[in-house]
Amino acid sequence: MLCYLTTPKHMGFYWSFLTVLLLLGITAPCALGFGFVGATAARSKILLFSLFGRAYISIVRGVPDIAFFMFFVIALDQFLEWSRHKIFCPDWSEPIRQGNDFVVCQAAKLPLSSAPQWIHETYGFALAVFTFAIVFGAFSANVLFGAMRAVPYAQQETAYAYGMTSSQVFWRITVPQMWVYALPGLGNLWMVLIKATPLLFLLGVEDIVYWARELGGSKTARFTDYPHPDWRMWYFLALLVFYLMFTKVSEVVLDRLMKRLTHGQATAAGEAQRRAEV
């Protein structure tokens, strides 16, 4: 049994858990950054920025997210290849879209067809991360937009009365105070992000879903030392348990964080904490 669980393929399976954690680790800050830009744009006084920010927030919410995932990966890939095509092969005369084909010159292929395997994998992974960041950026933009508006207006008025410019008010008053209001929403988003990670499978990354299907499928004695019938059910049960535990741990951590952040804040929860201490 121990031998079975430590075959090289199983090692690949365990590494793929790290892939998932890596994805979470990279995507979460990127999405937060995108969200911050989106929310700031939506609040902007310049109409163009404001429209752009609002459109970004609202489009993503009306459409099933996995449609977005599938769309963005191809669209990004084509956009990159198209721009490289324009740069590297300026004297290419044939159209790029030939009927149902998308043709770019050899030098513009991404990744280059001569590149080693790991570059292909990294490129696929990077595309996936970027897609996740765009989609979740829109969600977090929505949360941050609400949080910025939830900061009591009197605070900003006071700052203006002290003669701060609007960018000073934004950076010194609104941004530091908005996090308490944003945290419940962002925490919720984190849970949602965890639950979105299996969709990596659809983007062609060799993640845990891929390995669970691969390893669980029935094996005959001809191809492996450990023949077994169809065990995919058990592999997916393991994944289910992994996700449940991950959610539970995050819940506990977020609860603690919220407790710390509300300490001393003029909100209902902060007030309750103060009462309890007295």
Place this chain on the structure above:
Amino acid sequence: MSCWDIIADYGLRSIGIGERLLPRNEFTLCHQFTLIGSGMIWNIYFGVLALLSGFFFATFLALGKMSTNPIFRRSAEWTIFIFRGSPLFIQFFFAYFLFLSLKQSFPVFGPFTSAWIGALVVLFLNTSAYTGEIFYGALQSIPKSDIEAADAYGLTGWKRFRRITWPTMLRLAWPAYTNEAIFLFHATTLVFFSGFPTTRQRGDALYYANYFADKTFNPFVPYPILAGYFIVLTLIVIGLYGLVNKRLNRHLPTSDRGKITLRMNIIR
């Protein structure tokens, strides 16, 4: 071939009526609109049935979670935690393989390995858990005075539940429940990408959109069409739920009525 012919050929393709083969080399806008629209039949089928059945089970789950009996409470809490705490995608996979292995020992489970019922069971349980949590929150925030007034009028037991508790719970939960309904419809697009096979290419809207994107290598047409269909569906859901919301709130002064606002809870 005019567009009407295409609609006649492919309009009901997703449920197996009409042309047998999917278009191979001509992918006009009309083809894409018709086939993706035909796939929406499945999304609506899954969404509507799961919502209708899930609504009742969710009430039970919410009451179970409120119950003082530890057996009921524990089992309701665990059901809700398991289905809300894990990705729907994994749930689909697990259920599919579970049904596959059950089928070998009990042939009764044969039909469950196909999407039309197997995925529906998963969606039903999933939406029940999410809705159950919403209803539980609403049950907890029923004004104490409402219950006290009911007691004063001598309403008890089933009658009190039927006339006071349940309508108030629905009224409080309705805005959040609307969001749940919207995202359930979005979640139906996962069905055919998660183990459940399509028989004879009868898939849902995303399945066909993906088909076109693969064939034409041009994602910029089918996916926006899909997005358009889903935005329309979302608007219809909001409209219908808004009507119910109006009825649930009809006894309140206009200023106190709960507004339906889109909030997110998007991927499961």
